[in-house]
Amino acid sequence: MVEVTPSFELEFEPIDRDHRRLTDMINHILAAIDAGKPDECEHLVPDFVEFAKKHFQREDAFLEQVGYPNRGWHVEHHSHLDNKMDHLIHLATQHSSSKVAQETLRKELVYFLMDDIINADLDFKPYLIEQGLIEPKA
Amino acid sequence: MEAFQSRSFSAAQVKAAFVRADGWTLGTIVLTLAAVIPVAAVVGIAFTPGDDIWGHLVSTVLPTYISTTLQLGTGVGAGTLIIGVGTAWLVTTCRFPGRKIFEWALLLPMAMPAYVIAYVYTDILEYAGPVQETLREIFGWTTKREYWFPEIRSLGGAISMMTLVLYPYVYLLSRAAFMEQNICVLEASRVLGRGPWRSFFTVALPVARPAVVVGVTLVLMETLNDFGTVDFFAVSTFTLGIFDVWMNMNNMAGASQLASLLLFFVILLVLLERFGRRKQRFHHTTTKYKALPGYKLSRGRETLVFIACALPVVFGFLLPSGVLVGFAVVFFEDAANFKVLGYAINSIGLSALAAVLAVGIAIFMAYGVRMHGGKILKPVTRVATLGYAVPGAVLGVGVIVALTTLDNGIDAFMLSTFGISTGLLFSGSIAAVTFGYMVRFLALSYGTVEASLTKITPNMEGAARSLGHGPASTLRRVHMPLMKGSVLTAAMLVFVDCMKELPMTVILRPFNFETLATFVHQFASDEQLEEASIGALAIVISGILPVLLLSYAIARSRPGQETAGQAT
């Protein structure tokens, strides 16, 4: 199971909320795989990807709104992930019965969430603090 | 993605650049300051006005001091160069009977302090001595005027004595340099048609030159340091002059001024040595080498080489030791008494104390450098260890000056605050002598300890830390066990050098406190060497220990042998 623990929180509610939703969806998928119901992934994963893409769009717009200087990189980063997300859907729908595919899907989902989405988003946390949009707890 | 500059980054940089004032750094700096004080004191006093006899010195004795010292240095330098390099070359590249023994035996004269050997030869070779008596008997001469015999108590005599006991420095370093050379270099030279002599002069010697430079520099430092011999032979060197002005004229300022001038020459020597050491690094060809097969020699040549190697050993060690043993046996009742035992205990106790302190300080400093990185601590420790180059007489004067100032200061303070006069606390105490020994011999212990510390890789320390052991625990469980051998070696080296030390001890010892060295010097000066023979032998015996150690190291490093266990 994946858990978004304090060190991964942006402390900015709208984005953190999205991240938590994404985490829940992933945990759902992992549970399905573990319970031996890989065919559920055939719709769970595309749902997840669709939400992820919406999240990216929201985020890009938000970053433009607050004038984040490194916005260009984030936008490019999100578009690079398109390939990966297609691959995830591919694994889930075409090869849901293959054990190897399930393992690969499980691993890639975890890394996708932790590194590509959450870790990348943590980058603009300092900027948001600077702009006074976040009240840092620690 | 380009990281945008965050403000916390530059703050962190600044923090890292700050010297973290913690125990190790502070401690090392304090120790270094202490080591520098004697020299600073000497230079400081030298420039104080009043009581100034500089002008007087310049017009009377200074030219003599300078010229005598230069002559002594040149003579000893040349002598040790020829004997040291020559024997090193012969032992490394020629095959002759007894070569394996000579490899380490040539080091034996190191065990002899120069003043001991001077006393012995004076005793043998002086007018009333056995050699001249025998000659007179044989040839029927009756007075001095009928024949010529070299006067041992002269500059020439001093040069010979010091050459005999100091050439091992040059020998050791040259030998190491010759052996480090890839055998291929020498073989290539031979294949190209250069015979042994030409190979030596055009290939081997230039490559070994930096090591030879370092060796000769060390010899010259010891020459400047010598007191016993020049005192006994009345050879007017700087050191003798310092003693003269200090003891007989009671003039601190004058002695300090002479000492300062001597320091100038010492600085030149240190620079020369540093230069030589730096060059050494570039001359390293390879660490692997096969045994040098050596030139085969004709019978006649073999004998010559044998004699050439035997002479230094005989005259530098065997003969003098033999004489001393003879005296000890013959004059046993006179020589062996409780007084000598007392002096021995003094020597041993003092040397042991100094050894323990020197090693402790060395470990503290070396570990500090290791832990906190070199930037600040490394150059600081370099300064702290410079004492080896400073002649004992200069250090003695410096220590006295510094401690007297300290004592006077404390006395004045106590007097004004509490109405008590504390008098002289530190000067003329064991602490003073020990302090002097520390400053002079720290380089020995530090060098040994530092070298062994490098055998412990940073990764070993990292591994120990990751396995849950803090710095102190790592020191105890990883460093100390691995450094045990070197720590003992360092302690022994300092111990032996303290046993032999004369000039500083003469100046700094407490009233009525004799060490073996001062005792032997006193009695020899009074023509009573026989009674002091056991004492002299004790010093020589303690001096053999490092020789044995070095010879063991030599045997282990013989070409072709693998160092213990490097299984791939």
Next chain:
Amino acid sequence: MKGLHIHGVSHAFDGLRILNNVSFTVPAGELVCLLGPSGSGKSTLLRIAAGLERLQEGRVTIDDEVVADPSSQVAPEHRRIGLMFQDYALFPHLNVLDNVTFGLPAAKSATARARALDLLEQVGMTDHIEKYPHMLSGGQQQRVALARALAPKPRLLLLDEPFSGLDTSMRAVIRKETVSVLRDSGVATLMITHDPEEAMYMADRIKILGNGGRVLQQGTPSEIYYHPVDEFVATLFGPVNRFEGIVTAGAVESPLGRIDTAGMDEGSKVDVLIRPEGLMLGTENGAHGGVPVEVLSTRLLGNSNSILLKRAGEDGPEFQARVTEDFDPFEVGPILARIDARHAFVYRKEEAEPGPGPVCSQVKYGTTADQGGKA
């Protein structure tokens, strides 16, 4: 989340930036490889994670405990990590068993001994517990080092090029064993290496650090191999054929065929990289397509052939191809070569080149990185 979380770590030595905003996670039970040439700061990153190097900027979290941030750092001995080094760093004065129990509390107790023996059995070294490190071979020392690091049940294992001291045959064996032991232990593992093949073998996720310490790409071996994000990453796996060109009508011309440049602006100057294994050779008889080429030289490298060729009938640039099928250099009849688009990568040039040059300039056979990949 159990495991290592590194965020925003930057580092500089003497004003030289060697790590640049590095962030990634290593979940428990996973093995992540940091791949990069020497000087890319990967060792420094490892040392920062271990606490052997002071963190300047960023944050390091292990099992949800912040072990390092600019204001405070937990000492290495309290982080509960395991370290493995290139030189193994076994303690020479302790035998194998004592080395392994070194990190256990009450090292002399029966429990410690039992734990040590358990691990030594996993790595197959129980026959050597009385021996001292200098009596062991490199591979054996490596195994002991692994057992020693794992004995205290660390939360995180850090491996610093642990196999580069071994010769090739030994390396493969030890790698396989190590992966197996690590999987069994379930500990989060971060490994640094400069060998791409090693990274691909051992890790599920690879992060590539470039010069200057930036994470250039992170992903699965497949992503990095087939979708390198820039030239540096593309050339990590070996030498490439490289030439320049201009995008015309959605593709770029090369002597061996057209390569699609979907999405790139018309007229933009590009660098084209083709891996040697991306050149497919065949005869006219197979429904092959491709352009006729002339073979200049071939060399058998064991499991593949390295072939130097150029377009037939022209005096043009030379290409290096690598084929694994049997290849007969004396084949009668023309040989055709075509480009497998999966191994061809087109990158827009950074700055404008001075003056307009030919569409396809002289092929440069070489790598951008000094290291990386096999010949």
